[in-house]
Amino acid sequence: MTQAPRLLPETKTGWAALAVGAIALALMPLFASPYHVELGTTALIAALLALSLQLLVGVTGLVSLGHGAFYGLAAYIVYFLSPEGSPQPIWLTLPIAMLVAGLAAALVGLFALRTKGFFFLMVTLAFGQMIFFVFHDTKIGGGTDGAYLAKPIISAFGMTLDLPRRQRPIGTYYVALTQLIITYLALAWLLRTLFGRVLEGIRVNEHRMQALGHNTQRAKLIAFSLAGALAGAAGHMWAMHRGFVNPEIIGWHKSAEALLMILLGGLGALHGPIIGALAYTGLTEVAGLMTERKLLVEGLVILLAVIVLPKGLSGIRLFSLAKPSGNPHDPLGDTDPSQREVKIDND
């Protein structure tokens, strides 16, 4: 257990680079226009969602297409708790939104985790769409039109951050950034625990983890619920950012986008999804400015990313002329063969 988990930076320089990135994000609102601060918040929320999904995809090896449902569900919980005209404090809305999203994920996981691979994808997608149709087809959340809500007040332990109207987006930005940093550090800690090691072991070889006496089914269910709750935190942030919910945020395109951010940023690093989310948000913004055919650009970029960047942006190594040849069919493979464990697959 001396070696750092695969998904975390291995050197002090790596951690320092992450810290510099976080400081740069923290300083951004001092220089940016209000519009770009709001764009930054959007990017940070996307990063929160993608990071929560990384716990399933990059860590445990579970590719879920229903993750957006927990995100959207949490946003709707904010609407129920804090409807237009009666804003509630964040210390109330955030935990409840996360709890509900986590419980919904536990319930879906109970069924979906009975399946694997392709089945798991289809089942998570179908259950995600079920949640989508509940809000799309009924009037409980304003139906297809969506609904306005009162943005939760930034308040905790009896103290309220009372900002003038113009400053409020900046407040939201910092709440999102704080959540992102806390989530990253919490997941980094989790990866170092035995539970985190078990999750990584499940991705590499679930049978071997079972043989070692770990209850992999329970571990996967806990990971799925936890990821759902974290997606809920992202959805809560979205509601707080926009003050509006509609069924579109639950749909499976949201889940696919989050998967794309992970792939874009890199499966092999915990910070990959954050880079992917920032890059993707920037990209769609630029594409939207340049052309009306935004989806076409997005589609072509995804196509390109899948074909030429199987390791994602964080997998790009400068000076990589003499690239060690890994297994091309294993996108999770590390670049350095000496770091890889010997794989014995005889199940």
Place this chain on the structure above:
Amino acid sequence: MSVFLAQLLNGLQYGLLLFLIASGLTLVFGVLGIINLAHGSMFMIGAYVAYAVTSWSGSLWLALPAAILGGIILGSILERCLFRYFYKREHLDQVLLTFALILIFEELRSLFVGNDFHSVPIPSLLDFSIPITSTFSYSAYRFVVIGVCLALAAALFYWIERTKMGAIIRAAAEKPEMVDVLGIDARRIHLTVVAVGTALALAAGALNAPLSSVYPNMGDGWLIISFVVVVIGGLGSISGAFWSALLIGMIDTMGKGYFPAVAGISIYVLMAVVLLVRPNGLFGQRT
């Protein structure tokens, strides 16, 4: 009574259309191991082909052959240019590849046809109702849809179960290494399977076009329901997909007719129950 009969026939017709889509999904996955999320877009393209053909030639009769031909061409292009490089890749890569295709197809649709809703007229020859009982008559076009779907399903079964190529396809789904060892050109099999699967989805879209309007993103809903069909039917099983498609078609139609409040989630509840009892699907092989 007549309402019930109408629901029964509607359920049959809906279930058969679902089968045409789900069989392509399950075939492509069973033989190639590819998850094709863009399969719903194929349905959408079929509907737009029907719309384009009818507004150009004034007749729906050409739409079905045009959709099938278009499906074979489109499927071949996709297999040759993209899918073949993804057979051995992770599920995640396949998901994103086919998701990208959805976005591209939708944007191309919007570019060439626009974002309006269109309706496709039922051919005048079939625009009448056939009396079944003294009080109930049923649309002749829907009977034709049922008939065409059954004919396509029968052809598919014959091809898979009775021909040499079908035997190779079944073998390729079960033991791909053995097919390679026997010196059979697997690339030809892959191409054929994707072409046929795509053609069936386009055919379903074209047949359905006069029954609902033709609109953007119409493939999404069908894709999700087809997934439920495949999960319940058991992956890789064509006959499983057939029975499960009929079951879903009936439950959904009956649900909308008699219990509209819960109809939306009824099939998902059914899927959950099936997953609890038989995680490999109702008709799938036990492993």
